[in-house]
Amino acid sequence: MTMTTADNQPLLKVVDLSLSYLTRQGPVPAVQSVSFELGRGQSLGLVGESGCGKTSVANCLMRLLPDNGRLTSGQVLLEGQDLLPMSEEEIRRFRWRRMAMVFQAAMNALDPVYRVGQQVVEAIEAHGIEETTAQARQRVARLFRMVGLDPQLMDRYPHEFSGGMRQRAVIAMALACDPAVIISDEPTTALDVIVQDRILRELKGVQRELSMGMIYITHDIGAVAEVTDRVGVMYAGRLVELGDTVDVLHAPMHPYTAALMSSFPSISGEKKALGTLPGEPPNLVNLPTGCPFHPRCAHATEECRREFPPQAQRGSQWAACWHPLNGAQESEQS
C-alpha cells in the first residue's frame, strides 16, 4: 500500500482542486482545494454524506461539468499531463481513452434505444481502438466475459437486462478503451446486497488484474473497506481526512470520520446502538466560519470557529482538524 509507483510519479495527481457552481444565490463552492494522489494499481475511496462534493470531484476529473460549473483553481495531472487547460476537443479524445467512469445509476447510463454491445462498440470506435467493427465486437465479447456476462447478450437492449447485468455491462463499457484510471461513482447503490457484493469483488478483481488506478466514490463504509487501499473523507466540499483505509477505519483522526464510522453496524464487533450524527451538512452557500464541521462537532473550541484547521499528520494519514482524535479514542457523539 504505497502511495506512489515505482517510477516515483503518481498515476493521477490532483492538486488544490476547487470548483464553484454559479447560482442565483451566488457562487457555491462545491469543491475546495482538494489534493490527492493515486498510484498505478491502487484504489482510493472517497466517502462522505450526500452533497459533500464527491461526485463533483469525479466530474472535475472527467471535465464533465454542468454549464454553471467553474473550476477556480487546481491541476489534474494524469501521467504528468494537466487535463484542466485542455481544449474541448483534446479532452474529448482523452475521456474514456485514459480515464473512464462507472456511473452512479447504471440503470440509466445505457441508452434505451441502442443495443448494449453497440454502445460499447461506439466508445471503441470513437477512439479508434480497433480497426474494424468486427474487431470491436470481438473486443466487446472479451470484455463481457471479463465481467461475467455472456457475450451473446451484446445484441440485447438495456431493458432486457437485469440490474446486475446492466451494472456489469457498464463496467465492461468503462474498460472498453483500456483506461489507466477508472472512476466508480457509487456503482452498486441500486442493487441488492448479494449482487452488490459479487460485483464489488469482480470490479476489484478486474482493477487488480489490469493494474488500473481506481477512484471509488461511495457513502458505504463497508464497500470502502472491501475495495480501497486508501480512503479520503469529504465534508462540505473539502477533503478532511486521508490515509490508508485500514488506518482510517481503525483509528480515525477526524471527529467527522469517527461519527461516520459509528453510524455503521459491524458484524464482528460488539453489539451496540448505532451512533447518529446530529444536524445536517452545512449549506454550501453559507458555510460556517473556520472548520465547516464545528457546529456538529462535540470537540469544537474557539479556534475551530475562527480558522480552518491545518493538517495534523500521523504516519501516512492526515486530518484537517484542530483537535485530532488519537487512535484509541472512539466517537463520543451518539
Add this chain to the structure above:
Amino acid sequence: MTNYLLRRSGQMVLTLFLIVTLAFFLVQAQPGDYAAFYSLNPDIPAEAREQIKASFGLDKPLWQQYLIHMKNTLTGNFGVSFGHYPRPVIEVLAERLPRTIVLFLSATAVSFYLGFFLGKAIAWRRGGVLEYAATISGATLFTAFTPAFALMMIWIFAFKLGWLPVGKFLDPLIWRGAEVTANHVFSYMLATAAAFVVFAFLTLLVARKSGRFATGRLPFLIIAAGAVAIPVAWAFTGIGYLALDILRHMILPIATLTLISFAGTMLLTRNSMLETMREDYVMAARAKGLPEKVVRDRHAARNALLPVITSLVYSLIFAIDGSVIIEGVFSWPGTGMTLLQAVRSEDLPLVMGAMVFIGLFSLLAHVIVDVLYVYLDPRIRYQ
C-alpha cells in the same frame, strides 16, 4: 407483430363502420329531403333517376336505407356524384385524394423536419438569439388565423412579387396542347417520389449495416446524386415542363402549411430534448468521448424524437382536416375543396364518400405511426 396488425385491422374495420354510420346519419340530419332533392334534380334523366332511386332504395324506410347504404359502401359502391354526374364518387375521389395526400404529406414532412431540427438546436444551445427568434416567430405563426395568413402569403408571393402562381393545380395556358392529362403526369410524379424515398431509405440502410457509424458523407452524396438525377431524367421525358408546373403550384400551399405548423413540433422537440439532455445516458455518451454532434443527434435527439413522433399522428390528421380551409384558399382541387363544394351544392353521395375516405386515411396514419414506433423504440413490442 402480424397478430397485432391483424387485430388492428379488425379495429379499423369497426371504426370505419362507425364512420360510415356517422356520415350517413349526419347527412340525413341535414335540412331538406334527400330523396326529393334526388328525384327533382333535372340534370338526371328520368330512366336513370328511377334506376338510381331503386339502387339506393330511396323509397324505403330510413333503417333499410341505412342497411343498403352500408352494404353498398362496404362493397365499394359509393354511388354517383350529383355535381360530377355521371362520374361515380369513387372516381372523383380517386382523382382528388392523391392531390390532398401529397400536398399535406409533403407539408407535414417539411414542417416536421424543420421543427425537429430547430427544436433540437435551440435546446442544445439554450438562451441564444436563435431560441428567441425561433420561439417568437414560431408561436406567432402557430396562432395566426389560417385563412388570413394564407391570403397574405398569396398576396406577397403571388400578387406582389409574382414568383409563384396564385392558386389552383396547374396553369391551363401551359397545358394547352399537352398530350397527357394532369392525372397521368401527377401519378408519374408520385411514382418518382415513392421510388426516391425507397432508394434513399435503402441507401441509408445499407450504409448502416455495412460500416462504422461514422460512415461519413458517402450515403448522403449518393442520395443527393439521386435527387439531382431525377429532374434531369424528367427533362428528357418531354413532360418535364408539365410536372414543373404542378410543382410550382405546390410550393406556396406547402410553405404556408409549414410556417403555420412547424412551431408545434419545434416546441415539443425542445421540451423533449431538455428532458433527455438531463438523462444519464447523455452524460455517459459525453464521458465516452463521443463528438458533441454524435451526443446530440444520436443520443439526446434520438430519444427526444419518441414523444414527437406520437404527436405527428395528430398533426397529420389535423392537416387533413385543415385541408378544407387551405385547399379552399388556394383553390387546390383535392379532397378538402371537393368536400366543401359538395356540401355547398348538396352533392350528398360525394360528401359521404369524402368523409369516409378522410376517416380511412386517418386510421391508416395511426397504424403507420404505431408500426414506425416499434422500429424507433425497442422497448415497445406489440403482442
